[in-house]
Amino acid sequence: MLRLRPAALVTLMRGAGGEGRLGDPPAVLLIPSLFPVRRCSTPPQPVIAAKQPFPVELKAGKKYGWCACGHSKNQPFCDGAHKKAAPGISPLRFTPEEDKVAWLCGCKRTRSPPYCDGTHKEEAVQSAQLPTQP
Numbered sequence: 001m002l003r004l005r006p007a008a009l010v011t012l013m014r015g016a017g018g019e020g021r022l023g024d025p026p027a028v029l030l031i032p033s034l035f036p037v038r039r040c041s042t043p044p045q046p047v048i049a050a051k052q053p054f055p056v057e058l059k060a061g062k063k064y065g066w067c068a069c070g071h072s073k074n075q076p077f078c079d080g081a082h083k084k085a086a087p088g089i090s091p092l093r094f095t096p097e098e099d100k101v102a103w104l105c106g107c108k109r110t111r112s113p114p115y116c117d118g119t120h121k122e123e124a125v126q127s128a129q130l131p132t133q134p
């Protein structure tokens, strides 16, 4: 960010044809290159891989990568598809502390990833069109 001391600002204003009064917009401060525009972009959104969770037997101490982008062909686990299809989304890596059967989210809208929290029952998920499989 460009920061100027008041004396330097008045000098700039006079140099740009301003009178140094606060009411006059100094032309030099309107040069776009001095104030680069930050473009806002929408973060990538996951696609709905399934409208229900996947029951999975998890092993204690084993490392898993839950697909967070929805593009994996190995649901609910990551197959690396995010690198090309959704570069801004990374898989959620987790290691269970005990052997258990868990319901891993397939809709990718859960608020407690990687586990299903029932969000898939919402209308937005149930009425969504699933991506077509090749």
Ligand code: FES
Pocket (backbone or CB within 6 Å): 050, 051, 052, 053, 054, 104, 105, 106, 107, 108, 109, 110, 111, 115, 116, 117, 118, 119, 120, 121
């Ligand atoms: S499958 Fe995503 S919240 Fe249940």
